[in-house]
Structures are given as C-alpha cells and as structure tokens.
Amino acid sequence: MKAFRILRSSLSESFKGVFRNFSLSLASIFCIAITLVLVGFSIILSYNVNNFTREIEQDMTIVVFLNRKISDEDVKTVGNKIRGLENIKEVKFESKNDVKKSMQEDSEIFNSILEQYNDETNPLQDSYLVKVVDINTIGKTADEIEKIENVDIVKYGEGSVEELVKIFDLVKKIMYGTVVALVLVTIFLIANTIKITIQSRSREIEIRRLVGASNAFIRQPFFFEGIILGFLGSIVPIIGCCFGYRYLYDRLGGQIFTAIIKLVHPSDITFILVLGLLAIGVIVGAFGSYRAVRKYLKI
C-alpha cells in the first residue's frame, strides 16, 4: 500500500513534468514518433523481404547439365563433388530419361517430337537440381559447380530476381542504419528534456534530499517521465503503421507488380508492429531519462 501511494505520487509528478516543459516534451514526442514510423517501415519491409526471399529461395534452383557422354560413375562423382561444396542445401539427380518422360507428359508437341528418340538417342542431358542455403551467393556457388569436371552448363534463376533481392537487402540495411542513428538522436533529445525538468526542479530536489527522500524516490518521477514521453510518441506511429499497411495491402491486392511478390498479410504483422513500436518507444524513453538522471541527479 505504501509503495503504491509512493508510486502514484511519482506518476503524478511525472505527468506534471511532461506538461511543465510542454514544448520540449512535444519535440521529444515528435522525435520518437518519427523514429518509430521509420522503425515501423523497417519492420514491415523486412518482414516482406524475408517472406519474399524465402519464397524465391524455395523456387530458386541451380540446374547443372552434365556432359552427354558421361558414365554412371562420373555422374555420381559430380553429385558428390557438388554436395561437398559450401552453401548447398539439397542436390537432386534427374536423368535425361526422367526429363524426357515428364516433358512428354507436359505437352502434346514435346510428346510427338520426343517420341522419335529412344533412350539411347535421347538428345537431352542428365542434370542435377541444386538448392542453396544463401541466395545472395548463389552466383558464386554456380561458378564453383561449373568448374567441376563433366559439368556442361550451369543455369540458375533469372538475374533480375536475384538483383531485386539484393536491392531489397541493401534497402533493409540502410533502413536499419537510419533507425539506429535516429534512436540515438532521440535518446539524446529525451535526456535533454529530462535534464531541463531536473534543472527546473532543482530546488524541490534539494529540499527532498534534506527531508530524507531516497535516491529511488527522487529519480522515479523523472524515469517515468521518459517512459511517458516514449509511450506518447509511440501512439501515432502504431496506428499509422498498422492502418497504413492494411490500406496499402488492400489497395495493391496483396502483391507488388506481379503475383511473384506476395505481401505479408496485415494480420500477421499487426502484433509485432504494436508490440515492437511500443517497446522501442518505452525503452528509448526510459533509457534517455536514465542517462539524464545518472548524469544530473548525482548524490
């Protein structure tokens, strides 16, 4: 009960603090909001990029065509060599006869053409289908496979898709960098706001010390003030990001340009957006005031 009453009085002090230096508080709230909007963008973007990359990765296969007159034994050797490389997730063999069969099943035209060949004269090539772990280095892996003996041609994906993934990845990194910089600026600004509150109340603090207030008691209101600033700063970004994304999603019909790039459904991302933005807002606020309190409320 005692602790609760003390907490309540600290909280009311904190709210008074927010309003006492209202313009500065507003600047802090604004700065937090901008930061969090960007954090929100980053979360949405990285969720989509991750989702999208994962889908492409699943489809992305290196096709390794082997030399036509290759012995069964050499086929196995090539397979083992591929498996021995880095970045390999899955290796599957497809003989030329398998390919022939499936092509015949797929289309009438292929069927009539390929019918003229028997297993011996089959013009197709034996191949390995290789999946990689990291799609960003798929080119390097393909180059390494090409150097293996008895490998004829190596093909993988479409260059443009790979480029797109790389661009998204870069955007993501820039975004992260910006967020980190903004978070630092925000912490600094909040620390400054709290510092001014502390200074404007130095007389109260002095008297509190003289009448026997503990450090925790003196620091509490300022700490809460930072948290309140963080909380207030996170409201608009949370609402904006959640509804903004939902709107965008509906507007675009859940995909960008083509059906290849599917967007993450808003309901899959709402929870993490709300929680993430709120947590970052509050933590940034708390950390800012912690810094100010440590620096300006020494005993």
Add this chain to the structure above:
Amino acid sequence: MQLIELKNVYKRYNNGVTALCDVNLSISKGEFVFVIGDSGSGKSTLIKLLYRQEKPTRGDVFVGGINMSKLRNGRVYKLRRKLGIVFQDYKLLPKMTVYENVAFALEIYGLRRDEIRRRTLKAIEQVGLKDKLRSYPSELSGGEQQRVSIARAIVNNPKVLICDEPTGNLDPKTSMEVMEVIDRINKELGTTIIMATHDEKIVNRMKKRVVQIEKGIVTRDVLKGKYKDEGI
C-alpha cells in the same frame, strides 16, 4: 554514547581552507546548544557535518550512534529522516501553499492522506500558523515564512532540530518570536536543538549552552552562557 559526538574533527575543503580544526563536542538528548562565532568561523561547516552534507577530513562525527564517515551516500536519507533542518533562507517552494510546503516533507513516506493531513496540521499549529494554511510564501512575513520552514522540519518528529542562522534575515522582534517557537519545540517535544547564529541579543536572552568557534577552533563551551565571555 551521546546523541551527537565529534571527536578530533578536522574539515579541510578542496580549496585548501581549513574550516574546522580538532573539534571535540558532545551533545546529549534534549539539549539546546548555540554554536556561535563570526562569519566564516566554521559554524555552517559544523552544521553540515551533522546532516552529512559534508564529511570530516579527519576525526569522527557520530549522530545517533551512526558514524558519518562510514555512512554510505545511498543511506544518507535514513539519517535525514531523523533530523529536521532549518536554514536562513527558509527554502520554501513558492508555488505551494503553507500546507503543501509542510506536507511536502511527508510525501516520501507514502502515508495515507488523512495521516498526512493530521500530522501536517499538528506541525503548523505548533508554530502558530493555523490561520495561514492556504497562503503562499510570498504572502507571508519573513518570520512567518521561517515558522513554516520550522513546521516542515518538525513534521516528521525528528530527534534533532538543526538550525543554521534561522534568524539571520529577520528583525530583532521577529527573531525573538521565532526563538520562542524553537524553544517551545525543545521544551514541549524534547527535541534536541543545535543552532548556529551570530546574533548576540538572542544568545544573551536565551541563556542556553554556548559553543563558540573562532577560525575553526572551539574556544569556549559553557552552559547558560552569553555571547561574550563576561571575564572574571
């Protein structure tokens, strides 16, 4: 051990000034002690050692059995809760009423509202300002403001009331009124009083124990003393 004891206490500030030199003093419960001396003689320094605003450079200061040198910063508040402190400049908060200024000192205890009210009113009554509850400091005379600060100092029922020149800003008549309040606290509540002052008239009128400091050295310590040695 006495309530307050100083043993071979030295205080040297960082700028090289030695404010106290080999001070020995012992004050028992319920005493009323004047610490007198010219400006710059070291009275405030002695007072500051008692509420751990400063630490002695050498020697030991005990307050209520606690060694001030060994008291950690994080624990100072526990000492302060047993003290009441009054300053020359009152240290009131201008935007708070008399009632709020006094109740302010109780906020830290997390008491119930009616308990705060009861104790605050009692303290204000003790200094005779019951009819000024809703006034702001700027609406009060100097003497009244000092009485508010005394009410704030005693609202937590301290064992010791420490005063640093409480009448320094007051005219002689108001000074005597404030002294009467302090004397009553000493007599009625049994609170130990330690008061630094260089006001000759007050010291001579009150006839209490006098500890005189000159350039940081205790030169006289007499019961029922006067400001100046009467000679033989």
